[in-house]
Amino acid sequence: MSDNDPVRAEPVEAPALPREWVCLSAALEESGRAVGWDVLEYGRPQRAFVLRVDGVPRAYLNRCLHVPVEMDWTPGEFLDSERRYILCSIHGAAYEPRDGRCVGGPCGRGRLTTVAVVEEAGQVYWYPSRDIRPVVFDDAPQAPNAAPPPAA
Numbered sequence: 001m002s003d004n005d006p007v008r009a010e011p012v013e014a015p016a017l018p019r020e021w022v023c024l025s026a027a028l029e030e031s032g033r034a035v036g037w038d039v040l041e042y043g044r045p046q047r048a049f050v051l052r053v054d055g056v057p058r059a060y061l062n063r064c065l066h067v068p069v070e071m072d073w074t075p076g077e078f079l080d081s082e083r084r085y086i087l088c089s090i091h092g093a094a095y096e097p098r099d100g101r102c103v104g105g106p107c108g109r110g111r112l113t114t115v116a117v118v119e120e121a122g123q124v125y126w127y128p129s130r131d132i133r134p135v136v137f138d139d140a141p142q143a144p145n146a147a148p149p150p151a152a
């Protein structure tokens with residue numbers, strides 16, 4: 001290699017952040033109330049929520065596509081009276097809870113921002129991403145909804 005050769009740097013992947021605890025599995029009833037927690041999206045505070053649909057926890061940012069506001073009717077209540085769709089409490093945009101896709105109302109063709117979650121051994125965890133990060137206070141991860149799970 002001569003001094004005139006360009007120096008190529010290999011892209012450096014940021015290390016994946018560890019998953020974060022959200023709640024006990026038992027806190028999520030089928031098509032029931034959601035559990036919410038705080039996150040940072042691009043460094044800005046946002047709320048996220050997880051609910052159980054078809055037996056699977058599904059999580060999204062709590063932000064309507066029509067106007068960027070939180071959607072729940074009361075804390076944790078996102079579903080319509082039939083427990084079929086996520087329904088924004090402001091102007092009634094309806095979202096498919098299985099994938100966050102807008103299916104009616106003023107939310108256009110978009111979909112809610114998904115947050116990756118996993119259920120394991122009776123606990124629900126979320127995975128931070130490049131864009132969505134945990135809120136950290138005093139160098140300690142936030143415990144959003146109760147005491148962390150007991151050590152295995």
Ligand code: FES
Nearest residue numbers: 064066088091093
């Ligand atoms: S703010 Fe959600 S439908 Fe208008």
